[in-house]
Amino acid sequence: MSAPPEPAVQTVELKKTYPAAGPRPAVPAVRGIDLDVPRGEFFGLLGPNGAGKSTTIGMLTTLVVPTGGTARVSGLDVVKDAVEIKRRIGVVSQNNTLDSDLTAAENLEFRGRFFGLSARDARRRADELIELFGLTEHRKGNPFEMSGGQAKRVMICRALMHGPEVLFLDEPTAGLDPQTRTNLWEVLRGLQAGGQTILLTTHYMEEAEALCDRVAVVDHGRLLAAGTVDELKATAGADTVITVAYDAPAPDEIHKLGDRDGISKVEVTGGQVRVFATEPDGILGELVGIGSAAGVGVTDATQLRPSLETVFLTLTGREYRE
Numbered sequence: 141m142s143a144p145p146e147p148a149v150q151t152v153e154l155k156k157t158y159p160a161a162g163p164r165p166a167v168p169a170v171r172g173i174d175l176d177v178p179r180g181e182f183f184g185l186l187g188p189n190g191a192g193k194s195t196t197i198g199m200l201t202t203l204v205v206p207t208g209g210t211a212r213v214s215g216l217d218v219v220k221d222a223v224e225i226k227r228r229i230g231v232v233s234q235n236n237t238l239d240s241d242l243t244a245a246e247n248l249e250f251r252g253r254f255f256g257l258s259a260r261d262a263r264r265r266a267d268e269l270i271e272l273f274g275l276t277e278h279r280k281g282n283p284f285e286m287s288g289g290q291a292k293r294v295m296i297c298r299a300l301m302h303g304p305e306v307l308f309l310d311e312p313t314a315g316l317d318p319q320t321r322t323n324l325w326e327v328l329r330g331l332q333a334g335g336q337t338i339l340l341t342t343h344y345m346e347e348a349e350a351l352c353d354r355v356a357v358v359d360h361g362r363l364l365a366a367g368t369v370d371e372l373k374a375t376a377g378a379d380t381v382i383t384v385a386y387d388a389p390a391p392d393e394i395h396k397l398g399d400r401d402g403i404s405k406v407e408v409t410g411g412q413v414r415v416f417a418t419e420p421d422g423i424l425g426e427l428v429g430i431g432s433a434a435g436v437g438v439t440d441a442t443q444l445r446p447s448l449e450t451v452f453l454t455l456t457g458r459e460y461r462e
C-alpha cells in the first residue's frame with residue numbers, strides 16, 4: 141500500500157511575532173494557526189487588513205521565519221527544507237516584482253533558466269504560458285508599461301515556469317478593476333482545473349466565495365473558522381443580517397423580536413439595530429413600522445443575505461471592511 145500523498149500545506153500552531161524595534165513593541169502577527177490543504181485544492185486565507193495573511197503566506201514561502209509551531213509544504217519543513225521548498229513552489233506577491241529591464245517573455249525565460257531549464261525549454265515553456273494567458277500581444281512589452289491585470293498575469297506565468305507543486309498568490313486581484321478581476325478569476329479557475337494546487341489570500345469575500353474550495357477566516361492573527369463556504373455559512377452564519385439605523389435610540393419593542401422563531405439574535409447599540417434571521421421576510425418592514433409607531437425614523441437600512449460577509453459579522457460582531 142502506498143503512503144497517502146503529503147498534503148500541500150500543513151501547519152500546526154504556526155506563530156510569528158515580529159520583534160520589538162525601538163519604541164515599537166513586538167507585534168504578534170500570527171498567533172497559532174492550524175491549516176491543512178490537500179493537493180489539488182483551491183484554498184483561501186480571508187481576512188481584513190493586518191489580519192496576518194501576508195505573514196502566514198510569508199512563512200509558507202520561506203520568506204518569513206516562524207517564531208513558533210511548524211509548517212510543512214509538500215511534506216517539507218519551511219525552516220529546515222527552505223531551499224527545496226523554494227524549488228517546488230510558485231509565489232506571486234502583491235506588488236509588481238517583474239524585472240523592468242526585461243520584456244515580459246524574457247522575464248519568464250530568465251526564471252526558467254534559473255530553475256535549470258535549457259534555453260530552448262525555457263523559451264518553449266514561456267511561449268506556452270504566454271499563449272495560455274492571452275499575453276501574446278504583450279510578449280515583448282515592458283512589464284511596467286502594462287496594465288495592472290496584464291502585469292499580474294505575467295507574474296503568474298513567471299511563477300508557473302517551473303511547474304510548481306503549490307502556487308501562492310498574495311492578494312492577486314487587489315487594486316484591479318472588477319472586469320480585470322473576474323478575468324483573472326477565470327485564469328485561476330483554469331489552472332485549478334488543470335490540477336494546480338492554489339493558496340491565495342484575499343480581502344474580498346466575494347473572491348473567496350467565487351474561487352475557493354475551502355476558506356480560512358483570519359483576524360488578529362487567529363483562525364476564526366475554516367471550511368467550505370457552505371460549511372462556514374451553516375456553522376457561523378446561516379442568517380440573513382438586517383441592519384437598521386434609527387434617527388433616535390431604538391424603541392424597546394425591538395428587543396422582543398429576539399424571542400421570535402426565525403430570528404437568532406437581535407443586537408441594539410443606541411439607534412443601530414442588527415437582526416440575525418433565518419427567516420428574514422418582512423423583518424425590515426417591521427423594523428420601520430416599530431420605529432414609526434414610536435415616532436422614530438429610519439435613516440439607513442441594509443439586508444445582507446447569508447454570505448461570507450455575514451459569517452464574518454457573526455464570528456467577530458464587526459462589519460467586514462476592506
Ligand SMILES: Nc1ncnc2c1ncn2[C@@H]1O[C@H](COP(=O)(O)OP(=O)(O)OP(=O)(O)O)[C@@H](O)[C@H]1O
Nearest residue numbers: 158167169187188189190191192193194195196343
Ligand atoms: N516586517 C514587519 N515588522 C513588524 N510588523 C509587521 C511586519 N510585517 C507585518 N507586520 C505587522 O503584522 C501584522 C500582520 O500583518 P500582515 O501583513 O501579515 O497582515 P495582512 O493580513 O497581510 O494585511 P493586509 O490585508 O493589509 O495585507 C500587522 O499588524 C502588521 O503591521
Ligand SMILES: [Mg+2]
Nearest residue numbers: 193194195310
Ligand atoms: Mg497582506
